Amino acid sequence: MIFTRAGVMRGVGRSVPLLLGIAPFGLVVGVISLGKGLSLAETILMSGLVFAGASQLLALELWSDPPDILAVAIAAFVVNIRLVPLGAALSFWLDHLRGWRLWGSLFFAVDHSFALSVAAHRGGERDAGFLFGLGLLSWVGWAAATAAGHLLGAAVALPPTHPLFFAATATFVAILVALWRGPRQDVPPWLAAAGTAVAAQALRLPAPVPLLAGAFAGAALATLTEGRRARARADREDRA
Incomplete structure (x- = not known):
């Protein structure tokens, strides 16, 4: 670096x-x-x-x-x-x-x-x-x-x-x-973020709650998904 x-x-x-x-x-x-x-x-x-x-x-x-x-x-x-x-x-x-x-x-x-x-x-x-x-x-x-x-x-x-x-x-x-990066990696967290934000807006939650709710929902799903993939790669490497 x-x-x-x-x-x-x-x-x-x-x-x-x-x-x-x-x-x-x-x-x-x-x-x-x-x-x-x-x-x-x-x-x-x-x-x-x-x-x-x-x-x-x-x-x-x-x-x-x-x-x-x-x-x-x-x-x-x-x-x-x-x-x-x-x-x-x-x-x-x-x-x-x-x-x-x-x-x-x-x-x-x-x-x-x-x-x-x-x-x-x-x-x-x-x-x-x-x-x-x-x-x-x-x-x-x-x-x-x-x-x-x-x-x-x-x-x-x-x-x-x-x-x-x-x-x-x-x-x-x-x-x-x-x-x-591709539909498999990005579509689920992006949809989660957008859906959560729209739902929060529909509930008439005050700004900036919809923005933050969507951001944290998408980030949480992305973190969970990436963690599972990392563990799966580690398992494959251990078996190899």
């Missing part, structure tokens, strides 16, 4: 296509932040420090005047709990990093960089700088997109049904492509 400038640049280059998905999502957050009364500087600061689209959207939905900071912070924390298992899944690189390389990689790690990092590692990438580079350009693009959305919202009033507001959902669906 290494961490080089070349790896960082490969990550930066690989993240360029992600900007096409990040930009509309960031525009939406910028437009909503304007509607909630945040200034341009506050919007950029929020995007730079939080750097998590789902939690920012939820925080803005809960935003009031004056804002209930504790409620907003708890909601953002709950949504971002999903990053804990993501970080654990990136242990093949993170376990070997120290100092700014570790904390910088953790700070910049989001759903998109996680998905592409896992796919790259499966493909033979061994440079942990790849993860850092992925997140770095995504962070810059995210802050720029939310700023642009804030400026756009001040100039043009977009209706709630505008296609731009579907960008967030489309982006998260698109990153599944990089993680696809």
Whole structure:
């Protein structure tokens, strides 16, 4: 395992296509932040420090005047709990990093960089700088997109049904492509996650409970399935 400038640049280059998905999502957050009364500087600061689209959207939905900071912070924390298992899944690189390389990689790690990092590692990438580079350009693009959305919202009033507001959902669906390994490995946990989230939504459970319930259901089934396969491989090797 290494961490080089070349790896960082490969990550930066690989993240360029992600900007096409990040930009509309960031525009939406910028437009909503304007509607909630945040200034341009506050919007950029929020995007730079939080750097998590789902939690920012939820925080803005809960935003009031004056804002209930504790409620907003708890909601953002709950949504971002999903990053804990993501970080654990990136242990093949993170376990070997120290100092700014570790904390910088953790700070910049989001759903998109996680998905592409896992796919790259499966493909033979061994440079942990790849993860850092992925997140770095995504962070810059995210802050720029939310700023642009804030400026756009001040100039043009977009209706709630505008296609731009579907960008967030489309982006998260698109990153599944990089993680696809085949129907046997991925379809059961993905269906479990989707079914649990839809059921929780149908029960009118408050946000972000459906999101978290789906994530943990899918992760639990995937862990159980992978554990059984690992034990089966071990048994076959012992018999051999």
